[in-house]
Amino acid sequence: MRASRSSAAAAATIVVAVLLSGCTMRIIDPAAEDAGPTTGATGAETPAKTPAPKTPDAAEDDRSDPDPAPIDGLDAEHAAHRQRLLDSATTTMPCPTAPLQQDGTIIRIEGDCDEIRIDLDAGAVIVDDVSSLQLSGSGTVVYANTIGDVRVSGTANEIYWTGETPQVTDTGTANVLRRG
Template sequence: MTTPRMRAPAPRLGAGARRTVGAAALATAGALAAVLLSGCTLTLRDPGATGAGGTMPVAVPSPSPTAMPTPTPTPSLTAGASDTLIGPSDAAGGAADRDRWIAAATSTQVCSPDLTIGASATATVVRVEGSCGTLVIEADAGVVVADDVRTLLVEGTGATVSVLQVGAVTVTGDANVVRWSGSAPVVDDTGAANTTGRAQ
């Protein structure tokens, strides 16, 4: 007859030992959390597992950085043709400036006999060819390059106008630049911060 084996009761831990075991478990959990949050690779060792040294690699993915959107380049004329093509030294409006503006023209219009450059031409460069009876500029922040104009009306804001010959100039908008190459016209400027004068 076989006598059943009796297992010895597990030793009871005293309060001090339980605190030590609890503190060790807490420290292990804290270290594990730090490793997981740092994006490192953690290797757990199981002494009872078979394999190379009883190791079982566990990969913890690294947090991916948030990608910032790449800004889209803005075409130079959409920011305002005057901002792009006119600088402190460019306000003279001489022959070199006229040539540069003509080369940068976004549209060419024929003036016969009158022409209005409307608000749809804001922040563009417009080349006006031919002789004009009356040329009206309502567009803002653009450049208008014209030839011969009898009467020039500038109603927009921040526009730059270059004409070869002009008889009369009326400016009601603000912060415009009007330059001419021929003889001095009659100028009526009722706006603010406008610059009018011969191209230099």
């Protein structure tokens, strides 16, 4: 009985030693300037490849703009998000006459609208110009070029516009209403 326990303990020790001495792997961003040393299958460190120094080029400016210019009146992050929503739109329509109530949908409204009433949960609406926007859903994102006035009574919604700041009435909670 004692011999089988010591054999099992020895086998467990060998398994742990093999597992702990295995290969290591690191994922390195090739764009990183100094990736540091890497560890190969033998466990020996090999120096990381150092990128070749850049040669000056009159046509290339290495300075990066920390705050890129707005795209279509939106900052870069929101312009990209708006474009992803446009690419994923489930419905494209002219100005609606009834409230939008299709939860979880991405709706593209084309044209200048007098009034849009949105009662969506977890949806998105991209509209050109609207005189009056009313939002009473939760977790909905709206992108507009210009808005005359906006009334929000929902929760955790986001409304972004590119034109002048509209007249805003927010009786909801945790809403984000801002230009670009």
